[in-house]
Every structure is written in structure tokens, then in C-alpha cells.
Amino acid sequence: xxxxxxxxxxxxxxxxxxxxxxxxxxxxxxxxxxxxxxxxxxxxxxxxxxxxxxxxxxxxxxxxxxxxxxxxxxxxxxxxxxxxxxxxxxxxxxxxxxxxxxxxxxxxxxxxxxxxxxxxxxxxxxxxxxxxxxxxxxxxxxxxxxxxxxxxxxxxxxxxxxxxxxxxxxxxxxxxxxxxxxxxxxxxxxxxxxxxxxxxxxxxxxxxxxxxxxxxxxxxxxxxxxxxxxxxxxxxxxxxxxxxxxxxxxxxxxxxxxxxxxxxxxxxxxxxxxxxxxxxxxxxxxxxxxxxxxxxxxxxxxxxxxxxxxxxxxxxxxxxxxxxxxxxxxxxxx
Amino acid sequence: xxxxxxxxxxxxxxxxxxxxxxxxxxxxxxxxxxxxxxxxxxxxxxxxxxxxxxxxxxxxxxxxxxxxxxxxxxxxxxxxxxxxxxxxxxxxxxxxxxxxxxxxxxxxxxxxxxxxxxxxxxxxxxxxxxxxxxxxxxxxxxxxxxxxxxxxxxxxxxxxxxxxxxxxxxxxxxxxxxxxxxxxxxxxxxxxxxxxxxxxxxxxxxxxxxxxxxxxxxxxxxxxxxxxxxxxxxxxxxxxxxxxxxxxxxxxxxxxxxxxxxxxxxxxxxxxxxxxxxxxxxxxxxxxxxxxxxxxxxxxxxxxxxxxxxxxxxxxxxxxxxxxxxxxxxxxxxxxxxxxxxxxxxxxxxxxx
Numbered sequence: 001x002x003x004x005x006x007x008x009x010x011x012x013x014x015x016x017x018x019x020x021x022x023x024x025x026x027x028x029x030x031x032x033x034x035x036x037x038x039x040x041x042x043x044x045x046x047x048x049x050x051x052x053x054x055x056x057x058x059x060x061x062x063x064x065x066x067x068x069x070x071x072x073x074x075x076x077x078x079x080x081x082x083x084x085x086x087x088x089x090x091x092x093x094x095x096x097x098x099x100x101x102x103x104x105x106x107x108x109x110x111x112x113x114x115x116x117x118x119x120x121x122x123x124x125x126x127x128x129x130x131x132x133x134x135x136x137x138x139x140x141x142x143x144x145x146x147x148x149x150x151x152x153x154x155x156x157x158x159x160x161x162x163x164x165x166x167x168x169x170x171x172x173x174x175x176x177x178x179x180x181x182x183x184x185x186x187x188x189x190x191x192x193x194x195x196x197x198x199x200x201x202x203x204x205x206x207x208x209x210x211x212x213x214x215x216x217x218x219x220x221x222x223x224x225x226x227x228x229x230x231x232x233x234x235x236x237x238x239x240x241x242x243x244x245x246x247x248x249x250x251x252x253x254x255x256x257x258x259x260x261x262x263x264x265x266x267x268x269x270x271x272x273x274x275x276x277x278x279x280x281x282x283x284x285x286x287x288x289x290x291x292x293x294x295x296x297x298x299x300x301x302x303x304x305x306x307x308x309x310x311x312x313x314x315x316x317x318x319x320x321x322x323x324x325x326x327x328x329x330x331x332x333x334x
Numbered sequence: 335x336x337x338x339x340x341x342x343x344x345x346x347x348x349x350x351x352x353x354x355x356x357x358x359x360x361x362x363x364x365x366x367x368x369x370x371x372x373x374x375x376x377x378x379x380x381x382x383x384x385x386x387x388x389x390x391x392x393x394x395x396x397x398x399x400x401x402x403x404x405x406x407x408x409x410x411x412x413x414x415x416x417x418x419x420x421x422x423x424x425x426x427x428x429x430x431x432x433x434x435x436x437x438x439x440x441x442x443x444x445x446x447x448x449x450x451x452x453x454x455x456x457x458x459x460x461x462x463x464x465x466x467x468x469x470x471x472x473x474x475x476x477x478x479x480x481x482x483x484x485x486x487x488x489x490x491x492x493x494x495x496x497x498x499x500x501x502x503x504x505x506x507x508x509x510x511x512x513x514x515x516x517x518x519x520x521x522x523x524x525x526x527x528x529x530x531x532x533x534x535x536x537x538x539x540x541x542x543x544x545x546x547x548x549x550x551x552x553x554x555x556x557x558x559x560x561x562x563x564x565x566x567x568x569x570x571x572x573x574x575x576x577x578x579x580x581x582x583x584x585x586x587x588x589x590x591x592x593x594x595x596x597x598x599x600x601x602x603x604x605x606x607x608x609x610x611x612x613x614x615x616x617x618x619x620x621x622x623x624x625x626x627x628x629x630x631x632x633x634x635x636x637x638x639x640x641x642x643x644x645x646x647x648x649x650x651x652x653x654x655x656x657x658x659x660x661x662x663x664x665x666x667x668x669x670x671x672x673x674x675x676x677x678x679x680x681x682x683x684x685x686x687x
Contacts, residue, residue, distance in 0.1 A: 088497050089440055089504050141676030150675055152440050153617060157671045160610040160664035167534050167609075168661045172652070174527060181526060185515045261508045268501065310519070313512040320509040324488050327501050 023294040073252035075289025077245040078263030083217035086148040091264035092249040095155030098258040099162040100131025110176040121254040128250030186259030186312025202251040209244030214278040368635035424601035426637020429612030431594035442613035443598035446503025449607030450510035451481020471603040478599030535608030535660030614667035
């Protein structure tokens with residue numbers, strides 16, 4: 001049985017990687033101007049100045065790169081946060097980290113006169129970092145340190161507080177709402193290579209941090225006492241994992257806006273496929289996340305032509321059937 | 335208070351004739367305290383406004399004596415206060431029930447899709463040009479109930495599993511919210527702003543007519559809520575223990591969720607999805623009473639207090655501009671919950687949902 005299971009895992013992971021390659025190809029080829037895969041390869045490998053090659057290199061490659069990075073980042077962050085809080089519905093959104101970014105961006109729009117996507121990045125990032133620090137500060141107060149329930153509740157409370165700041169500004173400043181409502185959904189549209197350059201170091205750092213605590217997350221899943229008994233430094237695992245998740249979320253939200261659902265659903269889908277070992281779940285999530293986001297983005301380009309439906313909207317609409325099927329199929333522990 | 339919180343000694347016996355029952359002393363004290371707070375907040379709510387009316391005068395008007403300010407207090411402020419109280423209590427109870435069934439302190443009606451269902455239907459109706467305030471509340475009630483029913487059907491598989499229920503609920507919630515934002519971005523800018531205000535939750539312009547659905551619902555649901563207060567205890571045990579004790583878990587959970595869903599949907603229909611009351615009130619109440627279960631009465635009182643205080647602030651903070659109540663409920667409730675978390679003395683106080 002273990003051998004069979006291992007084969008299954010390897011097969012599933014390879015299948016996921018193939019799916020990822022297909023999703024990347026689709027994202028490069030499909031759109032308002034459909035481009036044949038051979039032309040796409042040609043444009044990537046040999047350059048060229050035909051309109052098709054320009055479209056692929058100037059528009060679709062940055063967009064696809066952002067999709068890859070954001071999808072992987074959110075999925076990894078969600079997996080880490082669910083492990084740390086031991087709560088299956090924890091994700092960057094519900095714990096207030098995305099909301100921190102939103103507050104940063106709303107402030108940038110309403111008070112600092114920042115109106116470009118590249119300008120938002122640092123505000124979003126700072127907001128996410130501050131929110132995460134606040135959540136940890138709240139949860140680690142009182143006796144017992146940052147227990148999972150206190151982290152989850154502290155996150156929810158901070159999220160609530162930040163949301164009221166956001167809505168407070170938006171309901172009193174109509175012009176900010178008009179701009180913010182488009183950022184808020186999360187989209188891959190109109191992102192250029194400059195943003196890729198701004199966020200990739202953070203993604204790398206965050207991914208390394210999260211992957212480095214994979215064993216710790218496994219132990220933590222057995223309960224705090226068992227984890228301590230197994231020789232894990234519970235507090236360190238939580239802090240390192242938490243910093244990793246925050247950096248990943250901050251960078252992802254800065255690049256694409258608060259895309260919901262990927263951080264919540266992908267970890268569950270990954271766990272349903274490869275089991276609960278985080279050394280398998282994390283890579284699997286990092287592959288499935290971009291697949292989901294890219295497929296959603298591609299679908300968003302073709303459902304209502306000539307307009308586009310933002311990826312943030314499509315991910316949930318496409319992903320829910322998968323989540324429902326997998327959650328129903330698998331006997332989830334209470 | 336450094337003793338462990340598992341102490342049966344915290345109960346007193348109340349005798350009324352031949353009947354007697356156990357009363358959690360701290361819960362009773364907290365409930366009395368909340369009632370006093372609520373009474374004070376309500377009087378303040380009736381006093382404050384464009385024109386200040388003295389507290390003694392307000393009390394005299396409430397007792398039915400004639401006064402020049404009768405119209406302002408009874409016709410303008412009182413209906414809105416009643417809506418605030420009813421909506422807050424309904425959200426408090428709904429949140430408590432859904433958190434109990436889901437066994438997750440993060441669960442609440444706005445997480446399992448009720449608010450989003452109501453929101454999607456309402457914003458869709460607004461986008462298609464239906465803006466009459468006589469029809470919209472009923473549409474959003476229907477939307478909320480429908481969303482919850484869908485979640486329940488999809489989560490049911492030979493029983494209702496707590497985690498499955500919450501996960502599928504949250505999935506639907508996000509999908510429905512995406513639909514709402516789709517309507518908002520594709521629609522007109524004015525519709526977007528109107529929808530944004532509705533989705534924040536507002537008590538503005540709610541009179542006796544608008545508050546009728548929530549008042550009747552609370553009255554009619556009272557027996558069900560009393561049943562829920564008892565039934566709630568059994569589902570907070572783990573599945574195996576509860577089943578072994580002879581609890582029909584499926585039925586009891588369905589009942590509890592149904593009560594919560596109806597209350598939350600009607601409250602959402604009347605005031606919009608007032609954020610976080612349902613999430614925060616039960617947790618604040620449980621941390622104040624220090625009980626193992628979420629106390630229903632105290633949740634209802636806390637919810638009402640949060641909404642009344644938030645609306646009071648919203649009306650006066652930036653007057654003459656009124657902030658919608660949903661902007662401030664979190665600002666009132668969240669700091670208090672944060673304070674309760676930070677100063678929690680016992681390690682196990684944060685241990686259970």
C-alpha cells in the first residue's frame with residue numbers, strides 16, 4: 001500500500017505539472033487575438049516582430065508570469081496558514097492579511113494620489129505586513145502564547161477592523177470607490193514586466209520560508225503538545241511559517257489584487273490528491289494554484305468577448321465545483 | 335480569577351415554586367450587565383440627533399407622557415432603534431448557532447454564504463433596474479435562504495459534517511461574492527455606489543413598516559430559539575459522544591442551522607449584511623461569560639449592543655454625514671474582542687470554539 005500510494009503521488013504530481021504546462025500554453029495562445037501554439041513557440045524562441053509575436057511577448061508573457069507567481073504564492077500561503085492555525089477555513093483573506101493590503105491601496109488612492117498599478121505595490125505590501133504583525137501581536141498576548149484559536153480569532157478581528165477602515169473611506173470618497181472597485185476583485189489584466197521584477201524576490205523568500213517549515217507543519221497537525229514532544233519548536237515554526245505566508249500574500253496581492261479562493265481551496269484540493277504530508281502538499285499546491293488562476297484568467301478572456309471577466313471572479317466560479325466534489329468525496333476529519 | 339475554568343461551582347440554583355434549575359452565575363451577571371448597557375445605549379440613542387432631547391424627557395416620552403419632542407423621538411428615532419436592536423439580536427443568535435454547529439469560531443452567516451446570497455440577488459436586481467425598497471428586502475431574504483439551502487444540500491452526504499459544511503459554505507460564499515462584484519463592475523457607477531452602501535449595511539430611513547419583517551420573525555422564532563438554546567448543548571459534543579448519548583445529530587443540526595439561517599437572512603434583508611456582528615458577538619459573549627458553549631442570550635444582547643452603539647456613532651461621528659452602520663460595527667466590536675483575547679488569563683480559554 002505505501003508503495004502504491006507513493007506511485008500515485010508521483011503520478012498525480014506529474015499530471016499536475018503537465019496541466020500547468022498546458023495552462024501556460026493556453027494563457028499565451030488564447031485571447032482577443034487567438035495565436036496558434038506553433039507561432040507562440042516561434043515568438044518565444046526566435047523573437048520576431050510580427051504582430052503576433054509582439055502580442056505574445058509584450059502582453060501575454062508578463063500576464064502569464066504574474067499568474068504563475070500569484071497562483072503559487074497564494075496557494076503556498078494558504079497551505080501554511082491553514083497549518084499554522086489548524087483551521088481548515090483559514091486563508092490570507094479571512095485572517096486579515098489581504099485586507100491589510102486593501103487598506104494600503106485605499107489609502108494610496110484616497111490620500112497619496114497614487115493611481116498606477118506599480119505604485120500600489122509597496123502600499124499593498126506594507127499593509128499586508130502591518131496586518132500580519134498586528135494579528136500576531138494580538139494572538140500572542142495573554143497566557144498560552146499564539147494558540148491556533150487565538151490566531152484565527154485575532155485574524156478575524158483585525159480583518160473586521162481593517163474592513164471597516166476600507167469601507168469607511170470608500171463610502172465617504174466616491175472617487176476612490178470608482179478606482180478601487182476594479183483593483184479589489186483581483187485581475188491579471190494590464191500587469192507588465194515591471195511588476196514581475198518588483199515582486200519575484202519576495203516570492204522566492206516567502207516560498208523558501210514556508211517550505212522550510214514543512215516538517216514543523218506536519219508535526220503541528222498532530223496537536224501542539226505532540227509537536228513539542230517530537231522536538232519541534234512550535235513557536236519558531238509558527239513565526240517562520242507566518243512570515244513566509246505574509247510575504248507571499250503581500251507580494252501576490254500587490255501584484256494582482258486580493259484574489260480570493262485560491263488560498264482557501266487549493267490546499268484542500270492538494271491534500272485530497274497527495275495526502276497530508278506537507279512536503280508533498282506544498283509543491284502540489286504551488287503547481288495547482290497557478291493552474292487554477294491561469295485557467296480562470298483564460299476563461300475570463302473568452303466568456304464575454306470583447307470584454308474580460310477578471311481572474312478574481314472566474315477563479316471562484318470555476319473552482320467551486322472542484323472544491324465541492326473533492327470535499328464531498330473525501331472523508332474530512334472533523 | 336486564576337482558577338481553571340472547568341468548575342461546576344460556577345452555578346447557582348434558582349427555585350421558582352416547585353421548579354428549580356441551574357443558573358450559571360457569571361452568565362446571569364453578564365446578561366444583567368449587558369441589559370443595563372443596552373438600556374443606557376438605547377436612551378442615549380433616542381437623545382442624540384439633529385436636535386438633542388434630554389434623557390429625562392426621553393424616558394417620559396417612552397412612558398407615554400405628552401411632550402413637544404414626541405414626534406422626533408417616537409416617529410423618527412424609535413423605529414430605527416427598534417430595527418437596530420432586532421437586527422443585532424438576530425445576527426447575534428444566528429452567529430452563535432452557526433458557530434456551534436460548525437464548531438469553528440470563524441464561522442458565521444457571512445462566511446457560509448447567507449449574506450453573499452442575499453447580496454448577489456439584491457445587486458443583480460439593482461443592476462436590472464429594480465430599486466424599489468418595498469421589494470428588495472424580500473428578494474434578499476429569499477437569496478439568503480436559497481444560498482444556505484444550496485450549501486446544505488451540497489454538504490449533506492449521509493449526514494452533515496461540520497468541516498464539510500463550512501468548507502462548502504465558504505466556497506459558495508466566495509463564488510457568490512464574485513458574482514456580486516461582477517455585477518458591480520459591469521453595471522453602472524451609480525448602481526455600484528448604491529450597492530456598496532447596501533452591502534455595508536445601513537439602518538438609514540428604516541421605519542416601522544421596514545422593520546415589520548424582522549420584528550415578526552423574532553417573535554415567531556422565539557420558541558425555536560428557546561429549543562435551540564437547549565439543543566445547542568448536545569451538538570457541541572463530538573459526533574461519537576453525541577450519537578452514543580442518543581442525540582439525532584442530523585436533525586438537531588438541521589434545526590439549529592435553519593433557525594440561524596432564517597434569522598440572519600431576515601436581518602440581512604432589513605439592514606443589509608451588517609458585517610461581523612454575527613462573527614464577533616458570540617465570541618465576545620462567550621469570553622465574557624467564560625462558558626464552554628456559546629451563550630445564546632448574551633450573544634443576542636451583545637449583538638444588539640454592538641449594532642446600537644455602532645449606529646449611534648455612525649449617526650454622530652461625521653454629522654451631518656451619516657456613516658452606514660456596517661462601517662462601524664467592526665470598529666465597535668473588534669477592539670473589544672481583541673482586548674478580550676489579549677488579556678485572556680487561562681490558556682484553555684481560547685481552546686474551544
